[in-house]
Amino acid sequence: MSASPSDATLTISPDDPSQTVRASAAPYLLVIEGQSSLLCPLPPSGELLIGRAEDCPLRLSDRTASRHHARLLIDGTDMTVVDWGSHNGTRVLGQRVVGSRTLQHGDVIQICEVTLVLHAPALSPKSRGLAPITLFRQRLTEEVERALRYGRPLTLVCMQADDQADVARLALALTTQARLLDVVSREDSHFWLLLPELATEERQTTIAVMHRNAQQVSPTIRCGIASFPADGNDADLLALSARTAASMAQPGECLLAEQAQRTQLIGSHEVTIADPAMQRIFTLLERLAKSTLPVLIHGETGTGKEIAATALHVWSKRNGRLVAVNCAALPEALAESELFGHEKGAFTGAVAQKLGLLEQAAQGTLFLDEVGELPLAIQAKLLRAIETQRIVRVGGSRELPIDVRLVAATHRDLEDEVKQGRFRQDLFFRLVAARVVLPPLRDRRREIPMLLRQFLSRAAKNLGQAPPQLSDGAMSLLLSHSWPGNIRELRNVCDYLAATCGNGVVTSSELTDVLHQGGPLPSAPLPMLPHASPVAAPILRNLETEIRELEQRRMMEALTASAGIQVRAAELLGMPIRTFSYKLKQYGLAVPNRPSK
Numbered sequence: 001m002s003a004s005p006s007d008a009t010l011t012i013s014p015d016d017p018s019q020t021v022r023a024s025a026a027p028y029l030l031v032i033e034g035q036s037s038l039l040c041p042l043p044p045s046g047e048l049l050i051g052r053a054e055d056c057p058l059r060l061s062d063r064t065a066s067r068h069h070a071r072l073l074i075d076g077t078d079m080t081v082v083d084w085g086s087h088n089g090t091r092v093l094g095q096r097v098v099g100s101r102t103l104q105h106g107d108v109i110q111i112c113e114v115t116l117v118l119h120a121p122a123l124s125p126k127s128r129g130l131a132p133i134t135l136f137r138q139r140l141t142e143e144v145e146r147a148l149r150y151g152r153p154l155t156l157v158c159m160q161a162d163d164q165a166d167v168a169r170l171a172l173a174l175t176t177q178a179r180l181l182d183v184v185s186r187e188d189s190h191f192w193l194l195l196p197e198l199a200t201e202e203r204q205t206t207i208a209v210m211h212r213n214a215q216q217v218s219p220t221i222r223c224g225i226a227s228f229p230a231d232g233n234d235a236d237l238l239a240l241s242a243r244t245a246a247s248m249a250q251p252g253e254c255l256l257a258e259q260a261q262r263t264q265l266i267g268s269h270e271v272t273i274a275d276p277a278m279q280r281i282f283t284l285l286e287r288l289a290k291s292t293l294p295v296l297i298h299g300e301t302g303t304g305k306e307i308a309a310t311a312l313h314v315w316s317k318r319n320g321r322l323v324a325v326n327c328a329a330l331p332e333a334l335a336e337s338e339l340f341g342h343e344k345g346a347f348t349g350a351v352a353q354k355l356g357l358l359e360q361a362a363q364g365t366l367f368l369d370e371v372g373e374l375p376l377a378i379q380a381k382l383l384r385a386i387e388t389q390r391i392v393r394v395g396g397s398r399e400l401p402i403d404v405r406l407v408a409a410t411h412r413d414l415e416d417e418v419k420q421g422r423f424r425q426d427l428f429f430r431l432v433a434a435r436v437v438l439p440p441l442r443d444r445r446r447e448i449p450m451l452l453r454q455f456l457s458r459a460a461k462n463l464g465q466a467p468p469q470l471s472d473g474a475m476s477l478l479l480s481h482s483w484p485g486n487i488r489e490l491r492n493v494c495d496y497l498a499a500t501c502g503n504g505v506v507t508s509s510e511l512t513d514v515l516h517q518g519g520p521l522p523s524a525p526l527p528m529l530p531h532a533s534p535v536a537a538p539i540l541r542n543l544e545t546e547i548r549e550l551e552q553r554r555m556m557e558a559l560t561a562s563a564g565i566q567v568r569a570a571e572l573l574g575m576p577i578r579t580f581s582y583k584l585k586q587y588g589l590a591v592p593n594r595p596s597k
Contacts, residue, residue, distance in 0.1 A: 026041060026042070027041075027042040027074075027079070027118070027119060027120035027122065027123075028040060028041045028042055028119050028120075029042065029058070029072075029109075029116045029117065029118060029119070030116070030117040030119065031058070031114065031115075031116055032114070032115040032116075032117070032150060033060065033061065033062060033113065033114045033115075034061075034113075034576070040058055042072070042074060042079075042120070043074060044074070044076070045074050045075055045076060046074055047071050047072060047073050047074065048071065048072040048074070049068065049071055050069050050070045050071070050072065050111065050116075051065060051066055051067050051068045051069040051070070051084075052065050052066065052067045052069070053067040053068055056068065060111065060112075060114055062111070062112045062113045062114050064088055064112040064113065064578070064579075064582050065086070065088070065111055065112045065114065066084065066086040066087055066088070068084050069083075069084060069086045069090065069111055070082060070083050070084055070086065070090045070097075070109075070111060071084060073100075077122060077123055078102065078123070079102070079103045079118070079120060079123055080100050080101065080102050080103065081097060081100065081101055081103055081109060082097075082099070082100040083097045083098075083099070083100075086111075088111075088112050090109065090110070090111055091109070091110040091111075091142075092107055092108070092109050092110075093107060093108055093139060093183070094110075094135060094138045094139035094142050095135060095138075103118055103120075103123070104118075104123055105118065105119065105120045105121050105122075105123050106118065106119075106179060106181040107181075108181065108196075110142065112578060113576050113578040113579060115146060115150075117181075129171070129175055130171055130175060130184055130185055130186050131183050131184060131185045132185070133185050133186070133187050133192075135183075135185075136183055136185035136192055136194065137235065139183050139194060140156065140183075140194055140235045140238070140239070141234075141235045143194060143196050144228060144233070144234055144235050144238065145567075145577060145578075146196075147196070147228045147229075148228075148229070148233065148476060148567060148571075148577070149576055149577060151472060151473075152196065152197060153196070153197060153198055153199055153200075153203070153227070153228070154194075154195070154196050154197075154227070154228040154238075155194075155195040155196075155198055155203050155207070155225065155226070155227050155228070156192070156193070156194055156195070156225075156226045156227075156228075156238045156239065156241075156242045157192070157193040157195065157207060157210070157223065157224070157225050157226075157242060158190055158191070158192055158193075158223070158224045158226075158239075158242035158243045158245070158246040159174070159190065159191040159193070159211075159214055159221055159222070159223050159224075159246065160189060160190050160191075160221065160222040160223075160224075160243075160246040160247065160249075161189050161190075161191065161218055161221055162189075162218070162220045162221070162222070162251065167186070167189070169217045169218075170191060170214055170217050170218060170221070171184075171186060171191070173213045173214055173216070173217050174191055174193065174210060174213075174214065177209060177210050177213055178193065178210075179195075181196055181197060182194060182195050182196070190243065190246070191214075192239075192242075193210065195207075203227075207223075207225060207254065208254075211223050211254050215252060219251075219252055220251035220252055221251075221252065222246045222247070222249040222250070222251060222252075222253060222255075223245075223246060223249060223253070223254035223255065224241075224242045224243060224244065224245025224246030224247070224248075224249060224254075224255055224256075224257060224260065225242065225245060225254065225255070225256050225257060226238045226239075226241035226242035226245065226257040227257070228472075229472050229475045229476045229479065230257075230258065230449055230472075230475060231257040231258065231449060232257075232445070232446075232449075232479065233475070233476040233479040233480060233567075234479075234567075237445050237446065237479070240276075240446055241257040241260070241446055242257060244257070244260050244274065244275075244276060244446065245257045245259070245260035248260045258449065258450065258453070260274060261273065261274035261447075261450050262274070262279075264282075266307055266310050266311045266314060267307075267310040267311075267313075267314050267322070269307045269310060271304075271307055272447060272450050272451060272454055273447075274446055274447045274450050275439075275444035275446040275447050276446075277439055277443070277444060278439075278444055278447065281308075281436060281438065282311065284436060285308055285311045285312055285315070285436065286311070286315050288312060288434050288436070289311065289312045289313075289314075289315035289316040290315075290316065290317070291434075292405055293433040293434045294386065294405070294406045294407070294408070294430060294431050294432075294433045294434070295309075295312055295406075295407045295408070295433070295434045295435070295436060296371075296408050296409070296410070296414070296431045296432045296434070296435050296436070297309060297407065297408070297409040297410075297435075297436045297437075297438065298409070298410060298411070298414075298435065298436070298437045298438070299409070299411065299437065299438030299439075299440070300411050300438075300440045300484075300486055301411050301485065301486065301488070302441075302485045302486030302487050302488035302489060303438040303439070303440055303441070303486045303487065304438060304486075304487060305369065305409040305438060306324065306367070306369065306409070308409075308436060308438060309322070309324070309365070309367040309369075309407045309409060310322060312365065312407055313364065313365040313367075313405075313407070316365070316405070318363055318364050318365060318405060319363055319364070320361060320362050320363030320364025320365070320403075320404075321360065321361055321364040321365075322361070322364055322365045322367060323357050323360050323361040323364065323365070323366050323367065324367040324369060325338070325339075325357055325366070325367070325368060325369065326369045326370055327368055327369060327370045327371055327372075327373045327374050328369075328370040328373040330373075330374075332375050332378075335374065335375060335378045336377075336378055336381065336394055337350075337354065337356070337394050338356060338357060339356050339357050339358055339378065339381075339382065340356040340358060340381065340385070340391050340392065340393055340394060341353070341354050341355045341356030341358075341359055341391075341393040341394065342354050342356075342393050342394035342395050342396075343393050343394070343395040343396045344395075345395065346393070346394045346395020346396070347394070347395065350394075350395065353393075354393075356391070356393065358385060358391055358402050358404055359391070359400070359402060361404045362402060362403055362404060363403055363404075364404065364405070365404070365405045365406075365407055366404050366405070366406055366407070367407045367408075367409070368406065368407070368408040368409070369408075369409050370409065370410055370411070370412075371408040371409065371410050371414075371431065372410045372412040372414055372417055372422075372423055376422075376423075376424065379423065379424045379427050380424065380427075382427065383424065383426055383427045383430060385402065386406060386427075386430050387430070389401060389402055389403065389404075390402065406431070408431045414428050414431075414432075415428070440483070440486055441483040441486040441487055441490065442481075442482050442483050445479055448478065448479055448483075448490070449475065449479070451487065451490055452470065452475075452478060452490070452494060453467075455490065455491050455494035455495070456468060456470075456494045456497065456498055458494075459494050459495045459497075459498035459499070460498045463498060463499065465498075466504065467498065468497055468498060468501035468504050468505060468506050469504060469505050469506070470505075470506050471505055471506060471507045471508065473507060473508035473571070474506045474507055474508045474510070474511055476508070476571075477508045477511050477512075477515070477568065477571070478493075478511065478515075480562070480565050480567065480568040481515050482563050493514055493515065496514055497510075497514070508571070512572070548587075551583070551587075552587050552589060554573060555569070555573065555580070555583065555584070555587075555589060556589060558570070558572045558573050559589075559591055564591050566580060566581060566584070566591065
């Protein structure tokens with residue numbers, strides 16, 4: 001990347017992205033390409049050619065840019081960018097330039113992997129309004145990608161208006177206050193503000209002024225703030241975090257996404273509820289707790305099935321115990337005795353009468369975890385006990401009444417187990433009077449940053465030390481991880497990090513091996529390479545071909561290790577995401593399917 005004249009450019013060190021350059025009244029372009037940045041001064045009038053060709057004053061090294069990609073036309077207080085029919089196009093604030101487009105101070109021009117930020121305060125101001133929601137979503141996606149690649153700050157604000165009569169006045173107040181670099185949009189009763197390039201203190205001041213101006217129009221407006229990557233590493237998660245914070249804020253309040261949570265003590269469990277889906281599930285559990293219906297809880301290992309069963313018990317009116325049993329750990333020969341009890345002398349070793357779990361849970365709740373592991377013979381006796389509310393102890397002849405509520409849980413598909421003949425259909429229908437499905441952690445990423453902070457703080461406190469901080473790269477990697485072990489895996493990772501982090505900051509490089517310890521990620525078989533004979537002469541091949549094959553193989557390995565997530569695969573290889581996507585198409589590589597959710 002170069003600009004002419006060469007002595008008029010100033011390179012900014014990539015090792016210090018916070019380094020600032022003294023602003024000048026003269027217009028210039030901040031050019032960001034790869035890991036470096038430079039300033040390209042602009043003349044008072046004339047044109048600036050941009051492309052890969054040697055005759056371009058602003059010469060790009062990006063191979064995906066055209067030789068003559070775009071022109072910048074400058075005429076006093078007017079500036080226009082013209083796309084020269086390039087193959088990959090030129091974008092301004094996320095919109096593709098068709099022909100030409102008039103520029104404003106603060107506009108962001110994207111040419112393939114190169115970002116140009118225009119500094120020209122003397123340009124004639126242009127009126128602006130709300131951006132269409134489709135353009136806003138596209139711009140949000142592009143800004144997230146830029147923030148991820150260059151480590152730049154990005155903030156998303158959601159303002160929820162309760163009074164529809166003030167919507168038009170709110171739109172005027174927000175668009176007037178916003179910088180030209182910002183994007184303001186509206187979706188129903190929600191206003192969205194995309195605020196790139198705002199450091200922490202500047203962000204707080206800017207949002208406070210915007211919120212104060214909005215309150216003058218509508219005193220009850222609710223505001224939610226989400227920051228990249230602490231509250232989300234993609235557009236969807238950032239939007240969900242900001243919207244959730246706005247919905248949980250009090251009228252007139254401005255709430256950070258990390259504060260938009262509800263911590264509740266359920267039995268001995270401290271539960272963080274932040275994801276909207278989990279809020280609905282716990283509301284459902286609270287309603288089901290008031291009934292006596294059997295409940296079947298379905299979810300992957302580590303999703304919190306025991307916590308859900310505990311909630312059903314402690315929120316009920318039953319005054320007995322909650323008795324939990326892992327059916328997979330019950331020896332088949334002792335399962336009947338454990339559940340129904342036995343009389344003295346019923347079998348060898350039965351030296352005394354024993355109350356079964358069904359009797360121990362009298363007036364309370366029996367939680368059968370992994371109920372699908374029960375033997376078929378026990379399933380038949382359990383069905384009769386549920387239907388009649390009576391049992392017979394092993395070795396006994398007298399029926400005993402019981403009063404117990406049954407809650408069962410499984411990670412298996414019981415309907416499929418019924419079809420395979422491994423689970424009784426009649427018992428299945430008795431257990432599934434009410435069903436609660438707990439989503440895996442990868443489907444409730446809204447809670448991951450909060451759980452990380454909570455578990456790291458708890459683990460560090462147990463060690464008598466301060467909790468380690470997560471770098472932006474580490475947080476992004478943790479948010480992209482598939483978490484096959486769910487909350488249990490996340491807690492183990494936090495315990496490990498608290499114990500091993502020596503400098504107080506966890507980086508992405510320290511996490512790769514740690515995350516893989518939770519279990520092998522899905523991998524595609526690699527082509528077998530022929531074993532060379534130790535005495536055979538080396539077979540020389542075209543070096544460029546070998547490098548290309550190695551690059552393809554490494555890209556497929558990275559996609560496999562990242563479960564098909566391209567952004568994470570590119571990060572593992574240290575390759576810009578645009579280059580990665582371009583080479584995927586160039587080589588015709590197929591992205592492996594992500595694990596089903």
